[in-house]
Amino acid sequence: MENTYDKLITAAIELMNIEGYPGASIGMLASKVGISKSTVIHYFKSKEGILLAILENFLPGYIDAFKPVLKDPDMDGVEKLHKFLHFHMKLVVERRDVLTINLRDTKYLTGKNKVIYQNQQRLYEEQVVKIIEQIQKEGHGLFRGLKPSITAKAILGMCNYATIWYKEDDRLSIEDLAEHFFAILTRGK
Amino acid sequence: MENTYDKLITAAIELMNIEGYPGASIGMLASKVGISKSTVIHYFKSKEGILLAILENFLPGYIDAFKPVLKDPDMDGVEKLHKFLHFHMKLVVERRDVLTINLRDTKYLTGKNKVIYQNQQRLYEEQVVKIIEQIQKEGHGLFRGLKPSITAKAILGMCNYATIWYKEDDRLSIEDLAEHFFAILTRGK
Amino acid sequence: MENTYDKLITAAIELMNIEGYPGASIGMLASKVGISKSTVIHYFKSKEGILLAILENFLPGYIDAFKPVLKDPDMDGVEKLHKFLHFHMKLVVERRDVLTINLRDTKYLTGKNKVIYQNQQRLYEEQVVKIIEQIQKEGHGLFRGLKPSITAKAILGMCNYATIWYKEDDRLSIEDLAEHFFAILTRGK
Amino acid sequence: MENTYDKLITAAIELMNIEGYPGASIGMLASKVGISKSTVIHYFKSKEGILLAILENFLPGYIDAFKPVLKDPDMDGVEKLHKFLHFHMKLVVERRDVLTINLRDTKYLTGKNKVIYQNQQRLYEEQVVKIIEQIQKEGHGLFRGLKPSITAKAILGMCNYATIWYKEDDRLSIEDLAEHFFAILTRGK
DNA sequence: AATGAATGAGGCTTCATTCAT
DNA sequence: AATGAATGAAGCCTCATTCAT
Structure with a gap:
């Protein structure tokens, strides 16, 4: 520094x-x-250049980092979901700042930059969609009959809201939180 | 008008x-x-007065509107959750504008106004907490072992994210969406 | 004021x-x-608004002011040229400031304003073209065989350059100057 | 280059x-x-240095280039005027860029540079004055009774305005234009 | 009930220039 | 011969606000 x-x-x-x-x-x-x-x-x-520099420094890494897990042919969907929740929540706690900027401020970009970076978000979301689809294909009933894209948005909404409210704390580690979300999604009544 | x-x-x-x-x-x-x-x-x-006027015109109504359901002694928790999801998603579609402002811009209020209106959001959230607690008490296993406050935040995060992505559409009515969320929350594997 | x-x-x-x-x-x-x-x-x-206000305040008047002479059916072309030179040089001395701005700075206007005001200049020039044509039609030899549009530009170039060098002075009144220009144009060898 | x-x-x-x-x-x-x-x-x-470099590279040449004609003891004044118009209009078409800069931007020079280069323009003008005076001395009536300095300014105004409007074009070569100006100046009614 | 005049603070950006390398 | 770092001054403009009417 x-x-x-x-x-x-x-x-x-x-x-x-x-x-x-x-x-x-x-x-x-x-x-x-x-x-x-x-x-x-x-x-x-320019001012926009600052935002771009932040996103460029950060995004390429975090989009690709989860790919190995996603592509793993030997891992089942539920396990991938589990890993994704931990991966993503770790991001929330470690880079909540950039994540918040990415989610909240990309819309202020102009021209093609806006398109590029909003597309990046879509790609990230697409990973979750793929996981849902794998789970549905594996057919143990989880997410049966639900639209993958909507389910993915539900999951990301649930997780990303934590950027606003979550405070690191002895009583609730980020791993606990990821497990909580996993439980909400996978255990029904 | x-x-x-x-x-x-x-x-x-x-x-x-x-x-x-x-x-x-x-x-x-x-x-x-x-x-x-x-x-x-x-x-x-003042400019802040505009924001206050919007919130004042809108919030009191929407906080109280769900109370009758919440207080209904004859309705079980899961049914209340179901009703809440429909109630809240209807809000998302009908008053997405004010809801967005309320969620995103209350932080720009100053002095006691900031406290008052951010507290309003807490009160609204508290309703969901109460529902979760009732469900846990009724003991059919749903949400067992989960912290109500975190679960409530998960639910609201899931729902509120729709203010950003949901577009009214023949293929996905807001009722469908509420049902989707209900299914995600209540049906496990 | x-x-x-x-x-x-x-x-x-x-x-x-x-x-x-x-x-x-x-x-x-x-x-x-x-x-x-x-x-x-x-x-x-805006800054452009200042330039526009100057031009708006001034131009409409000065374009129309010469029209009566131009349209006079009883005046011959040479007399009109004589009158024009006096009219225009009076403008140079009385409103050299705005005339200079008009000639030099209209190009900094943007969008349709640029077109409008540069067209105004063309209209003013057109008046001189008309005078040349009348003179040629009347056939005493003056300007014979010359292109009216080029001759008009020559005349205006000759006159407008005075916005740069002419200083009001006992030894050279603006009427003298107009007569000078008239003599240059009408008396050959 | x-x-x-x-x-x-x-x-x-x-x-x-x-x-x-x-x-x-x-x-x-x-x-x-x-x-x-x-x-x-x-x-x-410095920025001023750029302007100076442009003027230095260009001006000495173009001031001196016409001198031989001017000093020619065997050429009459009208012929010199004719040659000057062709010389100057060729400049307009070949080096309109530098000529424009020279005429329009020397006023932004500071200190002695301003004086030096504005004086250069005076020297160039002086050449035209000399031609007028020779013509008057030769006494065929052209320019009789007119002030040489004003007549010179009239001629230069007429010519230099072409830097703004003249576009090279099959229908009007720069030689045609010089002839036009010559005709305007030398043929009266 | 509604407005025009006036402003101070600040926002983004351009620009010519200096300095060290 | 060429450049990146850094800047102060200025430029245009936006904005929320006050005041008198």
């Missing part, structure tokens, strides 16, 4: 997470890092 | 829903209604 | 005449009049 | 011609040539 660029990225993530894209100003970022507004522009060209 | 105030409220809801609180400006609202900025201030005192 | 708007227009003409559109800034105008930058925007909406 | 400096000069002329001195920025020039802003400064020291 020595050079200016890294300091800027770190500060920008913190700032945008708290204030939201419209509420985060270049001036705030500059004074947070202790440099001038022009220097911020020097690094990112 | 004849008098200026009502036109203003209607336009303000539409505007804030689309632009978000920071992105919605008094000037935009004024020109949307075809009056001057000063007149907007004349009605609401 | 009591109200703010009139003070602004007067100051804006002076400023833009001297600095040119790109060189004249809203801040300079504001401090020239002793008000804040926001007040300038309050009156004109 | 291989080395960086020459590429810069060429690009600078094109840029300043189109945008004008205030509108042309070092950044635009840098990206036009595909180098960094710092490198542009490295070559020219």
Whole structure:
């Protein structure tokens, strides 16, 4: 965290997470890092450039990271769901800041960037859809008759809401939370 | 929708829903209604006053509307959950605009208003907690061993995410969607 | 010159005449009049609005003012040319500021405004073309064989250049100058 | 046009011609040539340096080029005027870019540079004055009784305006245009 | 009930320039 | 010969708000 660029990225993530894209100003970022507004522009060209830099630094990694599990031919669907919940909730706790920005602020991008990054979200969601479909195919009754895309959205809604309310805490670890969600989804009455 | 105030409220809801609180400006609202900025201030005192007016007009009603069901001593918990999902999803489709504003923009309120309205959300959530607790007490196994407050948050996260993605559509009515959520929650493997 | 708007227009003409559109800034105008930058925007909406206001205030008048002479069926072409030169040079001395702005800065307008005002200039030029044509039709040899549109441009180039160099002066009144131009155009060797 | 400096000069002329001195920025020039802003400064020291370089590269040549004709003791004045018009209009078509910059942007120079280059223009004009005076001395009536300095300005105004409107075109070659101007000046009624 | 005048603060961006490398 | 880092000043504009009417 020595050079200016890294300091800027770190500060920008913190700032945008708290204030939201419209509420985060270049001036705030500059004074947070202790440099001038022009220097911020020097690094990112524009305000949108800051958001893009955050997303570029972060997204490629997190979309691909789960792929090995998804493609594993020897793992059953329920196990994949279990692993996904743990994977995703770990993300929520470790990178809640960028995740929040990604979910909440991508809509402020313009032109093709908007399309690209909103598509990334769709791809991530698609992974969950695939898991649901595998579970349905395996036929033990779970999610039977439900539309995979809607179920996937239900799961992500459930998980992502935690970015707002979850506080790391001895009484509720993120693993506990993932298990909770897994239980809600897999155990009926 | 004849008098200026009502036109203003209607336009303000539409505007804030689309632009978000920071992105919605008094000037935009004024020109949307075809009056001057000063007149907007004349009605609401301040920008925060606009947000407050929207919430005041809407929230009291929707918090109380479900109470009769909740208090019904003859209805079992699962039935209440079923009714809640339909009630809440109807809200999503009918008043998605105000619901979105309520969920996303209350944090921009200041002073005691912030506390009051964020508390309102807690009260609404509390209703779901009560339902979960009743279900657990009735002991058919659903939600057994789960923390009610987390389960309630999971349910609301699942439902509220629909404010973002759900589009009214012949192939997926809001009742279908509520049933989907009900099925996800109540049928395990 | 009591109200703010009139003070602004007067100051804006002076400023833009001297600095040119790109060189004249809203801040300079504001401090020239002793008000804040926001007040300038309050009156004109944008920088382009200032230029438009100047042109709107001035152009309609000066395009139409010569029409009666042009349409006079009893006046011969050479007399009309004589009158035009005096009319136009009076403009140069009386409203050199706005004329300069009109000739030099219309190109900075955008969208349809650019088209509208550049067309105005074409209309003004068209008047001179008409005069040349009448002279040619009357057939005393003046301008014989010359293209009217080019001759008109030659005349206007000759006259308008005076906006740059002419200084009111006892030794060369604007009427003298008009007569000079008339002589150059009408007396050959 | 291989080395960086020459590429810069060429690009600078094109840029300043189109945008004008205030509108042309070092950044635009840098990206036009595909180098960094710092490198542009490295070559020219400052923005004013760019304008100076353009003028220095061009002006000495074009002022001196006509001198031989002017000094020719065997050529009569009208012939010199004829030659000047062709010489000058050729300049208009061949180096309209630099001519435009020279006429329009020298006023942005500062200190002694401003004086030097505005004086250059006076020197060029002086050549026309000399031609008029010779014509008057030769006494065939052309320009009789007219002030040479004003007549010179009239001629240059007429010619230079073509930098704005003239487009190379099969129907009107620059030689035709020079002849037109010559005819306007020398044939009366 | 409604508005125009006026503003201060701030927001994003451009720009010419300096400095060290 | 060429550049990236960094900046201060300025530029245009938005915005919420106050005040008098």
